[in-house]
Amino acid sequence: MELTYPRKIDLARTPTPLQYLERASRKWGCGHRLWVKRDDLTGCTLSGNKVRKLEFIAAHAIDHGYDTLITCGGLQSNHCRATAFAGAQLGLGVHLLLRGDAPQDTEGNLLLDHLAGATVNCYSKRQYVAELDALFGQWQQYYSDRGRKALAIPTGGSDGIGAWGYIGACEELLADFRACDITQAHIVTASGSGGTQAGLTLGAALHDLPATVWGINVCDDEQYFLDKVAADAADWRRRYPGVPHVDIQARVIDGHVGQGYGIAGDEVFRLIADLAALEGLVLDPVYTGKAFAGMLAEIAAGRFEDCRDIVFMHTGGIFGLFPQRSGFAW
């Protein structure tokens, strides 16, 4: 389908490789071929899935005269860190509104946020949840009073603009599928704010990618992500009225959140260690580790039986591993 993309700024090293996991397929595949789309390799500090979204969001910001990016997330948000580095790379100010009291040790993504020169405000969970919209408004006003213009970027960069990132990734996957003799696949991704899943779901439909896209939620529940994918797709259509109409159906696999967002069980830490030793591939305990564990459980339960190939989107997150190193102390 002919698609006119909005301008993007080159931040990510794409196309990323589609890598076959030979030993993991033997160990856990139950006859499937397991592949991993290496979006953890989109760059070094600008790593992971967020960079694909930020390529379009940053272009939108610059084209509309914004000089500052305000965004939000958890203390160890990969999206916030990626935004901090995108801003530094492009000469834009970055202001991060983080959920949680400022920790004593500044490490992982938070350390990188500071190194990138971002302004960081930490808010208690209660205040963050109750006042996030007001905080965005307050800081935008702050910049406006000083003659500047700040763009509010939603959690995870997940909206109609960010959706283009994974719509574009589906074109890459089309070429990957051809090169790897994949005629039909299931694509599995971690869902945290839903934007990656929304982009992939839209992109698969727009590009006739022979694949079914599944989000494994790492927070909230199935209904939340069904609604969120629909909302991001609706925002995408509203912002770009000329885009082709496609019917989409979001698919969410619930049941792998464990004890809550950012809290992984022993089995996830063990899987991260096993996969690192087996394939040299590192997952994180917040997103990709949980989603990979969920994918293996679903393979074992026979959910993907109708086709041979399963593609796991490695969405990055490595810096979130280090603050959770105590999880490996068995």
Ligand SMILES: Cc1ncc(COP(=O)(O)O)c(C=O)c1O
């Ligand atoms: C490493 C990683 N993987 C997956 C996700 C989920 O992506 P999305 O927020 O687009 O659902 C995120 C962010 O939330 C992330 O940081």
